[in-house]
Amino acid sequence: MRILEVQDLYKSFGKTEVLKGVNFSMDEGEVISVIGSSGSGKTTLLRCINFLERADTGKILLDGEVLFDGDSDNKASAKEIRAKQLNFGLVFQDFNLFPQYNVLDNVMLAPTLLAKERPDFKENKKEITDEIRKNAEAILARVGLSDKLESYPCQLSGGQKQRVSIARALALRPRVLFFDEPTSALDPELTGEILKVIKQLAAEKITMVIVTHEIDFAKAVSDKIIFMSEGIVAEMGTPEEVIDNPKNERTKAFLSKMFE
Amino acid sequence: MSLFEGFYTNFIIFVLTLLMSLPLGLIISFGSRMKFKPIRWLTRTFVWIIRGTPLMLQLFVVMYAPGILFDIPIRSRMTAALIAFVINYAAYFSEIFRGGIDSISKGQYEACQVLGMTKAQAFFKVVLFQVVKRIVAPISNEVITLVKDTSLARVISVAEIIMCAERFTKQGLIWPLFSTGLYFLVFNGLLTIMFSSIEKKLDYFE
Numbered sequence A: 001m002r003i004l005e006v007q008d009l010y011k012s013f014g015k016t017e018v019l020k021g022v023n024f025s026m027d028e029g030e031v032i033s034v035i036g037s038s039g040s041g042k043t044t045l046l047r048c049i050n051f052l053e054r055a056d057t058g059k060i061l062l063d064g065e066v067l068f069d070g071d072s073d074n075k076a077s078a079k080e081i082r083a084k085q086l087n088f089g090l091v092f093q094d095f096n097l098f099p100q101y102n103v104l105d106n107v108m109l110a111p112t113l114l115a116k117e118r119p120d121f122k123e124n125k126k127e128i129t130d131e132i133r134k135n136a137e138a139i140l141a142r143v144g145l146s147d148k149l150e151s152y153p154c155q156l157s158g159g160q161k162q163r164v165s166i167a168r169a170l171a172l173r174p175r176v177l178f179f180d181e182p183t184s185a186l187d188p189e190l191t192g193e194i195l196k197v198i199k200q201l202a203a204e205k206i207t208m209v210i211v212t213h214e215i216d217f218a219k220a221v222s223d224k225i226i227f228m229s230e231g232i233v234a235e236m237g238t239p240e241e242v243i244d245n246p247k248n249e250r251t252k253a254f255l256s257k258m259f260e
Numbered sequence B: 001m002s003l004f005e006g007f008y009t010n011f012i013i014f015v016l017t018l019l020m021s022l023p024l025g026l027i028i029s030f031g032s033r034m035k036f037k038p039i040r041w042l043t044r045t046f047v048w049i050i051r052g053t054p055l056m057l058q059l060f061v062v063m064y065a066p067g068i069l070f071d072i073p074i075r076s077r078m079t080a081a082l083i084a085f086v087i088n089y090a091a092y093f094s095e096i097f098r099g100g101i102d103s104i105s106k107g108q109y110e111a112c113q114v115l116g117m118t119k120a121q122a123f124f125k126v127v128l129f130q131v132v133k134r135i136v137a138p139i140s141n142e143v144i145t146l147v148k149d150t151s152l153a154r155v156i157s158v159a160e161i162i163m164c165a166e167r168f169t170k171q172g173l174i175w176p177l178f179s180t181g182l183y184f185l186v187f188n189g190l191l192t193i194m195f196s197s198i199e200k201k202l203d204y205f206e
């Protein structure tokens, strides 16, 4: 089942053209890794899909329905964008946990605020809150943090922080979960635990797009690899195609540099 | 009027000023961070004027301008004093809030946004408390200054403690004047203890 489709996405910051017509699509349950040199537009692509930036032109489709259309004149209201945003989750490079909340509350905050908008929240407040807590605890168990529920972010290692932020994103059950270099801010010895969690999510058939510089990991976990270069998808295919037998000259150059 | 009654006046000015100028300061700080330039410049000019002129002058202006310019004299000196204090301190607080809000990383807002929070939820549920932690120290400085500034109300004849004590000097007594200092010292001592306990309470994060 086709879940996400990005068509001809363009984005400039002032005079710098960053995305110059990005096209790709993915199926439900698929894992795609995005690789490419610094400045090729990987982060910008993720930010556009997640509505943190507004693309200039192009379309984003979810389940075949248009979620974003840069050419359409009617701008979506903040409320509409918020609803669309909830289809996706984004895990940041530098975690962005909420420092004043403990681990459990970091994960529960957004689902709780959303639940408050439900018409039946007042009547069933206790049941709904219990449900949210149970769900949060289950997700934190999945990322191996059951013993840290009461800890505050400042008491955690980088790897633990990143696992909380993954749990926080999962708690809203996004259709597609995006990662922007989830291990780049970590000490090398901590990257393993994050990669393990992502592998586990892949095994659970969570649809994911992972921007990463860890080529070996990308190869191991992904169904498809996207190689981005200068604002376009220069090459896309299975890990064997893109990493082992790249056709594009720029992919070859990038990979030989990475494996130097 | 006894010194105690006099200090009661200072105390009332202090409490009411604080209660009103803190929220007002927060609103002004929103204004000075607006993307819409006219409002931003208006607010910043206002803050510049208030912070750039003496509080004593502002007390006189609030006291006499309405009567002289518009023929609607202010009946209560206490009200005039409060208006001047609230405006003055709101301007100072707004700058502290602005600095605090600016110091929160964009990532916090973006995390809220991708988690489907509204802007208001992001600010009140996530950002504000972090701002509070960062501004406790500068706010406590201002608050302690406010305690002492309340004695300026005497320039528009509000009978605060020092004005009461000065009357005793006409009877050749100097000790009441010294006692007023004691009132201020004790009160500020209590505030200092309170603020350091707040700082400690907020130590649990970051």
Ligand SMILES: Nc1ncnc2c1ncn2[C@@H]1O[C@H](COP(=O)(O)OP(=O)(O)OP(=O)(O)O)[C@@H](O)[C@H]1O
Residues within 6 Å of the ligand: A013, A016, A018, A036, A037, A038, A039, A040, A041, A042, A043, A044, A045
């Ligand atoms: N808000 C912005 N304003 C102006 N230019 C920007 C902005 N965001 C990104 N850019 C520019 O867009 C280009 C692509 O940036 P982007 O962050 O998408 O690259 P990237 O592929 O994620 O790189 P990296 O691997 O270093 O993270 C860069 O040249 C960057 O300077």
Ligand SMILES: [Mg+2]
Residues within 6 Å of the ligand: A042, A043, A044, A180
């Ligand atoms: Mg990037």
